Amino acid sequence: MxxxxxxxxxxxxxxxxxxxxxxxxxxxxxxxxxxxxxxxxxxxxxxxxxxxxxxxxxxxxxxxxxxxxxxxxxxxxxxxxxxxxxxxxxxxxxxxxxxxxxxxxxxxxxxxxxxxxxxxxxxxxxxxxxxxxxxxxxxxxxxxxxxxSEPLGCVLNAHGRLNIGIKDTVVVIGAGPIGLLHGVVSKIEGANHVCLMDVSQKRLELAEQFGFHSYVPVSEQGNHIKTAQTLNDGLGPDVVIVACAAAQAQVDALEMAGKMARIEFFGGLPKSNPYANLNTNLIHYRELVLTGSFSSKIDDFTAALRLIVSGTxxxxxxxxxxxxxxxxxxxxxxxxxxxxxxxxxxxx
Ligand SMILES: [Zn+2]
Ligand SMILES: [Zn+2]
Structure with missing residues (x-):
């Protein structure tokens, strides 16, 4: 074979x-x-x-x-x-x-x-x-x-700890398939606003068909952080999901998060350099909750299949x-x- x-x-x-x-x-x-x-x-x-x-x-x-x-x-x-x-x-x-x-x-x-x-x-x-x-x-x-069902199950495993609901403004950094699934699941969960960010304009354009509320290019000057902070009536996002393997995206996630935000580091960083220069004072003063997730549980996997089968x-x-x-x-x-x-x- x-x-x-x-x-x-x-x-x-x-x-x-x-x-x-x-x-x-x-x-x-x-x-x-x-x-x-x-x-x-x-x-x-x-x-x-x-x-x-x-x-x-x-x-x-x-x-x-x-x-x-x-x-x-x-x-x-x-x-x-x-x-x-x-x-x-x-x-x-x-x-x-x-x-x-x-x-x-x-x-x-x-x-x-x-x-x-x-x-x-x-x-x-x-x-x-x-x-x-x-x-x-x-x-x-x-x-x-x-x-x-496999990648979607991994995404649902992460969402199990994020408790996204109708009052939440969600930013997803990374518009690859995993980022898109995070955005779609956030919408299914009823998020009030889903903002998708990526360095690639091409990928953001490809993602327009998913009907997220806003699309923001990631820039070296950090304009995307300022844009995120204007969301949610200027309070900043309630949830930030890092769906890419970039230390800078993890740094940015903390910078843009609103007070009491939940932050998910979904992807790992390269094993040769898994360190990010995080401003941990932001976790302290804004009472941020920072979490990660790895792989999925079998109930995430079967829940993912149900979302696919139902056409959701x-x-x-x-x-x-x-x-x-x-x-x-x-x-x-x-x-x-x-x-x-x-x-x-x-x-x-
Ligand atoms: Zn996979
Ligand atoms: Zn075991």
């Missing part, structure tokens, strides 16, 4: 012919329907990822059909169209017991410790089936739309490009051109 394989180090992903994975007792085989490109995949392509042992098939925003199943209690059957919650928790550590599988001490993840879904077929480990991590999807939902999420606007698996590397060209929002890889 064809698969996009990470071979270690920067710029080192290749489409190769590899054997269809063999499944053992308690495992399943999926025929991949679609696997969408994540920002993490682009980062791995550009810089490599020391956490991934090559060779490794990448791809974790996946959907497909169960074609082999040697497990009696997985909650799905052969022929079912499914999505998969890709974090495989141990189920017994203190975080798992608190329902926080994303923070599990010994979790493994598809496309990290197990081969992922930029391939025609993918093996599902027994532990994931024991945990019932394959979730059936309705017939009317396309594979590519269903696969949005405008999923067809988010997936802008489709690329055949054999042309995998073209996906990164689309993303880097600034014209794509989400690119879906399709095996056939």
């Amino acid at each position: 064809k698969a996009a394989v990470y071979l270690g180090g920067p710029q080192n992903i290749a489409v190769q012919d590899i054997p269809v994975p063999k499944t053992g007792k308690g495992e399943a085989l999926l025929k991949i329907g679609a696997c969408n490109i994540c920002g993490v995949d682009l980062r791995t392509y550009k810089h490599g990822d020391a956490k991934i042992q090559p060779p490794r098939v990448l791809g974790h925003e996946l959907s497909g059909t169960v074609v082999e199943l040697e497990h009696g209690e997985a909650g799905v059957k052969v022929g079912d169209r499914i999505i998969m919650y890709v974090v495989i928790p141990c189920g017994t550590c203190v975080y798992c017991k608190k329902g926080r599988a994303n923070l599990c001490e010994t979790r493994s993840t598809m496309a990290y410790q197990h081969d992922g879904a930029f391939a025609e077929y993918m093996r599902v480990p027994k532990q994931a089936l024991d945990n019932r991590q394959l979730i059936r999807i309705p017939e009317h939902i396309s594979f590519e739309e269903a696969a949005l 999420l405008p999923s067809s606007k988010i997936i802008t490009h489709r690329v055949a698996l054999k042309d995998f590397l073209e996906a990164f060209e689309h993303i880097q051109s600034g014209r794509a929002i989400k690119v879906s890889i399709q095996p056939e």
Whole structure:
């Protein structure tokens, strides 16, 4: 079968012919329907990822059909169209017991410790089936739309702590797919005003179709901070979400936040320099609440699917490009051109 394989180090992903994975007792085989490109995949392509042992098939925003199943209690059957919650928790550590599988001490993840879904077929480990991590999807939902449950689940995990409601003015910094999902979810939650910011005018224009209340370019002179402070009758935003991997955006988020604002650092910074020069006095004097989030819990993942199935999420606007698996590397060209929002890889 064809698969996009990470071979270690920067710029080192290749489409190769590899054997269809063999499944053992308690495992399943999926025929991949679609696997969408994540920002993490682009980062791995550009810089490599020391956490991934090559060779490794990448791809974790996946959907497909169960074609082999040697497990009696997985909650799905052969022929079912499914999505998969890709974090495989141990189920017994203190975080798992608190329902926080994303923070599990010994979790493994598809496309990290197990081969992922930029391939025609993918093996599902027994532990994931024991945990019932394959979730059936309705017939009317396309594979590519269903696969949005993964990034959307991560966004919902963050929103679980932000408590956005009808009185809130929300600023999202970063107009990539994750930033757009944060903006859309804030609107669904009833936010009074959603303002989207980005350094790229092209990306802001692409985002206009989502109907946010305002679009503000990020400038080196800091005009976007002044603009944010005029929102909410001059009180500044109630919520600021940093949906990009830039230390300056984290600094700006604190500067623009209104008193008692909630601030979410959604993305991590590069591991080579994860420090930001934050004015922590702002946290003190304005009584800011600063939080982060990582990955998702399975209930976020299933909630995300419900938003897609009900049509609440405008999923067809988010997936802008489709690329055949054999042309995998073209996906990164689309993303880097600034014209794509989400690119879906399709095996056939
Ligand atoms: Zn992802
Ligand atoms: Zn655990």
